[in-house]
Amino acid sequence: MIVQNILQGLIWFLVPVSMIICCDIMSYIFGFFFGKTPLIKISPKKTWEGFIGGAFSTIIFGLLLSNALIDRPYFICPVESYNEEGNNCTFPPAFVETDYTIPRPLHAIYKVIRKDPVVHMKPFLLHSVIMALFASIIGPFGGFFASGFKRAFKIKDFGDIIPGHGGLMDRFDCQLLMGTFVNIYIQTFIRIPNWNKIVQQILWLPVEDQLNIYRVLHRELGNAGALEFVNAGAL
Known part of the structure; x- marks a missing residue:
């Protein structure tokens, strides 16, 4: 899951991980x-x-961090967009500024700030709010489950690798839940076909399989x- 998030762009890994850390500390x-x-x-x-x-702290922190990396x-280009010539990246749709129309019930409130009921922003900021809500509301239940598990076996910590914090599991119980959510979220709402990645996967195949793909195409x-x-030179 972590590898897939990095392939989508390092920001999809750094932001959720940092949100869990922020939520843990601020809570x-x-x-x-x-x-x-x-x-x-x-x-x-x-x-x-x-x-x-x-x-509240996680939502604010998530927006600030996302705005700094966006x-x-x-941070936002997939790994496969890099080659010997450098970065050959077209920003994914989640990082391209989009116009959002404010819902009519909020027009009166929004007109106090500005007349135009249209907000110009990058979709990743909205994704960041959703991830922050999950990290702060659902994510802690990974820790609650771990606490119940430890109490069932009458142990205080999963280990003593980190003094005062217990074992690694005590630091990553919420991260596991967050990583699963982000992976499903990307697969469901974010991931789009990427021809660079497809070509890269084809080049990993044996030559005979590459020739078969060429013949079919x-x-x-x-x-x-x-x-x-x-043939006419149009492409």
Whole structure:
């Protein structure tokens, strides 16, 4: 899953991972200073104040981080767009500025800020909000499940690799849930066919398989009349 996210663009890996870290830290801080209302019996130290504070902090942090990385090709271009000549990347649709019309019920509120009811923004910022909501609302349940698992076996931590934090599983229980969500989200809403990646996969095949693909493509393109344009120099 991590490899697939990196292939889509490093930003799809860095932002979700950072959101979980932010949520974990800010939930602890808000819970430590303001926590009074217990959230769940499985993990008695968790509070509603920490949960809500971590959620708001994660959304704001996610938007700030996304905005900082959203124009940098090295973070948003897929790995296959790089070759010996450098970066040959056309920005994916998620990183191209798009116009969004404000819903009519919000027109009156929005006109106080500006007259034009159209917002110009890059879709990834909306994706970032969705990932932040998952990281702060659903993501912590990975930690709750891990807490219940440890209590069932009467252990405090999964290990002692990181002093004061337990084993690696104690740091990655929420990351596993977040990684699964981001992978499914990309596969469902983001991923589009990429001819660069297809060509790269073809070049990994044995020569005989490459020739078979060439023959099939040549036949199908000939039947479609596309080769006539190629021979005429149109492409």
